Amino acid sequence: MNENFEKSLIYVPDMAVLSQRNAEEIQREHRKRWGVDAEGVVLPVCTATGVPFKNDFTAEKTIRYKGRAEEFLLGDVVAEFARLGLDIYLTLDPTLHFIKSDSLHIVDISGDSSAQACFSKKRTRKLLVNLAKKAIEIATEACARARGAHGADAKTAGIAINFTDILPVGASNERIELNCFCNECREQLAGYAPRGKRLIEFFETFPNPWNMALKDAGSGIGQIDELEWDISPDRIIGLSKMKGFESFEDREQDSQEQAAALREYLRARHTQVTETVKDLFAGMDLDGKKRILITEGSHYDWTSGTFLKKLDDPAICDELWFDPTANEFDIRKVQYRSFLWKRSTYFLNAFFQFLNQSQDRYMRTYTGLARHTVDDVRNLLELRKRQVLSSGITEKLDLSLLPDLDEKGEVGRIGFVAPCIDENICASLVGKAKVPEGINENQLNDDPKEMLNKLAGLMGLNPGAG
Incomplete structure (x- = not known):
């Protein structure tokens, strides 16, 4: 590898980072760490707290920018990076955790909802397209101003849909709880499955076909990593036996039928997600800007519902970003960049989401987070900080x-994407977090192991994963 030919991008995981580092410092630190100049920067359309520009749906959330007294919006941030000659990439997180509307929320197989948007819902798609188009317009105008004022050769180069955690996975007492099974998702899945609506009935019991590939390990969820599009039912059964998962060998259900239903579900979910992605990109009127997808990097990503190799398709995207440490993939039809963080944005997003939730009075009053003391929450923040930092590829x-x-450079790997956070940034953000009191401040503090279990429950995450 010749690092001089690496096309690198700086990834800003959340606008909160800009309260700790300005654009010049971020650019300089990237060069110092990696030995190559960045050709662009990736900025979020939405932050953990909301939308950083005027829009038709919600009040804009301003951004604290290091060294400036005034509050920034997205256009101001773009201008700071564009004047340095960095191309602008935007990233869209479809989960929209800041949206409190129950009608948009995901629903698991047992009917319980969680506070994040189902991106396959028609109304969610409309919202995402609207926000993306507005953000692209703002970024393009800011780049034009930078060219006029500074002679900077910066452009809006593309938009990345980040679906590393659009379908959270949970487990309790061996019961696997997957998302999303809202009415719209059920209709869509049925339309892509040969069994139609009968397919979902396989998963509305216990044990079910998911137990052949996923297992509640107590501290996380174990999984079979070798799930590929063309895997046979016999292969699924064999891997389940080898891993000690549910193989239905001694049960009344037919193991072949259960394995076939699992494969059918995986394929139907992949089709549903990719059709949604196509619909979103088509609605954005990108006019030559790159269509990019961010995923974890497994053969089958349960939290995105997709087979990575099947994303190697120009009809779906122009470029893929994924964690290079999980598996090696021969991507031949589109370009891709290595995302230098384990599980890509999974732990990064979880850190900033929890950082925001811990300071949100609504969350500290009306959700499960309200039951924990301020000290509990601070301990959980510290655990989340340690988890995200330990996931870095730095x-x-x-x-x-x-x-x-x-x-x-026409297809295959063209470079890498590197998040611009470190221990100092995370420690400062956690140290300055203002955690309001919950509804019960008379509880005894829990031990560290119990803290980790609480964190998993609050975030719907797997502390042992990754």
Whole structure:
């Protein structure tokens, strides 16, 4: 690998980072860490707290920018990076955790809802397209101003849909709880499955076909990693036996039928997600800007509902970003970049979401987070900080271990994406967090192990995963 040919992007995981580092510092630190200049920066359309620009749906959330007394909006942030000559990429998180409307929320197989949007819902798609189009317009105008004022050659280069956690996975007493099974998702899945609505009935019991590939491990969810599009039912059964998962060998259900239903579900979910992605990109009127997808990097990503190899399709996207440490993939039809963080944005998003939730008075009053003391929440924040930092791929040596660059740069790997956070930034954000009191401040503090269990419950995450 010749690092001089690496096309690198700076990834800003949340606008809160800009309260700790300005654009010049972020650019300089990227060069120092990786030894290559960044060609662009990736900025979020939405933050953990809301939308950082005027829109038709919600009040804009301003951004604290280091060294400036005034509050910033998205256009101001774009201008700071554009004047440095950095191309602008936007990233859209479809989960919209700040939206409190129950009608948009995901619903698991047992009928329980969670406070994040189902991105396959018609109304969610409309909202996402509207926000993306407005953000692209703002970024394009800011780049034009930077060219006029500073002669900077910056442009709005693309938009990345981040679906690393659009379908959270939970488990309790071996019962696997997958999302989303709202009415719209059920109709869509039935339309893509040969069994139609009968397919979902396989999963409305226990044990069910998911137990063949997923297992409640107590501290996380174990899974079979070798699930590919063309996997056979016999192969699924064999892997389940090898892993000690449910194989239906001694049960009344037919193991072949259960394995076939599992494969049918995986394929139907992949089709549902990719059709939604196509619909979103088509509605954005991108006019040549790149269509990018961010995923974790497994053969089958349960939290995105997609087979990575099947995303290697120009009809779906132009570029993929994923964690290079999970598996090696021969991407031949589209371009891709290595995302230098384990599980891509999964732990990054979880950190900033919990950082916001811990300071949100609504969350501290009306949700499960309200039952925990301020000290509890601060301990949970510290655990989340340690988890996100331990997931970093931050050494220059790591660049030499990446797959070779494509010589022509037309398809295959073209570079990498590197998040711009470190221990100092995370420690400062956690240290300055203002956690309001919950509804019960008379509880005894829990031990660290119990804290980790609470965190998993609050976030719907798997502390042992990754």
